[in-house]
Amino acid sequence: MTAPEITGAGTAGAAPEHLRGRGAWFKRLPVVHQLRQSVGLQRGMLVAGLVLTVAFVVLAAGARWIAPYGWAQLRGPDGMFGAQQPPSADHWFGTTVGGYDVLSRVVWGAQTALFVVVVAVLSSIVVGVVLGLLSGYFGGWVDRLLVLVADAVYAFPSLLLAILLAIVISGGQSSMWGGIFAAALSITVVFVPQYFRVVRAEVVRVKGEAFVDSARVLGTGHWRIMTRHVLRNSIRTLPLIVTLNASEAILTLAGLGFLGFGIEPTAAAEWGYDLQRAVADVTSGIWWTALFPGLAIVVAAMGMTLVGESLNDLADPRLRSRSRSKQVSGKVAATSVVADDQQKGDVA
Template sequence: MSAETETVGLEPVRRPSLWSRLPIVHQLRQSVGLQRGMLIAGLVITGAFLLAAALAPLIAPYGFGQLRDDAGNFGAQQPPSAEHIWGTTVGGYDVFSRVIWGSQTAVSVIVIAVILSIFAGVLLGLVSGYLGGWVDRVLVVICDAVYAFPSLLLAIVMAIVITGGQSDLWGGLLAAAISITVVFIPQYFRVIRAETVRIKAEAFVESAKVLGASNSRIMFRHILRNATRTLPLIFTLNASEAILTLAGLGFLGFGIEPTSAAEWGFDLNKSISDVTSGIWWTSVFPGVAIVLVVLGITLVGESLNDLADPRLRTRRRAEGTPVATAAVSVVPGGSLDSVPAIDDLEARS
């Protein structure tokens, strides 16, 4: 898609194309040097994770709960071979298939938990920041109190309450998602509330009040769209924490049963005894999957957060690439290009 052109004054100005203005593409074009390398690495790892989750039925050679094929049972703790490239677990499951199917479970928890917390946190922060008064004070106190709860401890309590500690697919997903949602709501609440307090003092909000716009219209039509620009940054950071919470639940024995879904933390829990026996493949691959996914999402989040800071972005641009100087006559006798450089003046003297 070609760039658009518009006229400003007497000079045509080329506007960037729609492709270059897309969120991730725009940040990628802004980044330079090491920061760009970190962002690309994070995007590659995260993209591979999402691709594995979407294509799990095609990539995994076996089902997540499959114990046998036409040749018979897989066998427990079998080393890597042509039939099982990453070996089998102590329960007789194929490690490679469990790792691939586990990406679907991780994506499901991220989607459910983060989306629920975004809706609740944004709504509460918008109402609290705009209305103020006793409503604001009560919501701030409640969110500060909830924020003090450890997410993993709350997840364990929710798992016991919902499923009695023996989780099927939806029970385990809801136990992890609800606990993560409760802990994440204060984060979105704080960000949206601070932005709402700042934006409601702007001139366009005062103009909307003068024109007779209702409070709901002002909040959702004028303030909301300007207060949610930092949400993608928080989303990426919270997604990695959601994966760790789900893995922690499974590792402590409150995860999803292997016959209901594949979950990396549960597989790590069952491979503890294998480590002391020299059986490394049952624990290495699920552990590496957790580390890589969290690393990839964190790299993306930190890179976007870094690029959102104008001071760091300007510094990197100044250090990495030269900024072209417009040939405008701002000094007596001609443009800036006609002014001799300081080094030239010193050399002549």
């Protein structure tokens, strides 16, 4: 076989150079990149978590079209729903002690939970990242003060702090957006120290790198160094914290509602409140009013937790090396060619 033939055979299936970049941006997306890296159990956990999370988001976004009734609707075309009706063709999940349709409350409750998660996580990221960046970059007495406050807040019981802040922020209001923002902001205060500590630690590490010193020598201003050099290299672990905090936000919201500090049923649907109202029904054999809100809390929190734990595992460089070694060994095995006659000769 001549050299041109070997070269042609080796590159026959290769894509042209100008086409190799197409679709590369899609493969570099955060979740897609981790999904391609994952193997075995980690891939199964990540896929299961993504399926549950996407189902939760779709349910929340399409609540207006998915829910058969409103969250506070008590009457249908045929009259009043009736209290504590068992699951039937008219009410697939039955009705609550207040006469609300359980299925509609569960679907609309997903939308309320999604609103709280988005507001809480976004506000926590903005405040925590800004404070962590300033504290880690400039240091001094401001850094020591912020670290002291963050440690004090982080050491305080999160649910108790959320209850206290929910009472202070809501001020007795029971409107939908008032309750959502009260719950979200109370959760935000709990989450800010986590982002602050992570970002500050990364900023302290990155600002001592050679490329940051080079930027200072070239006369680059502090604002440009912080935003273009330090910040971009200090927030790589935030997606892991976001997924875990999203599940914690759902559980904290459910805890507030279960303890009576959540949103009123006429203002919005909330899983924790519905679960608290259904506690007395369980002893009477009425299981459907507690089963479906509780199951919704577990499934939504578990989906985001699986995504977060999978991303956390994939951040381990040892797992990446095992995945890469497995891929390389598979490619080597696929390209190794041994003639049948030689194999027969070796066996003989």
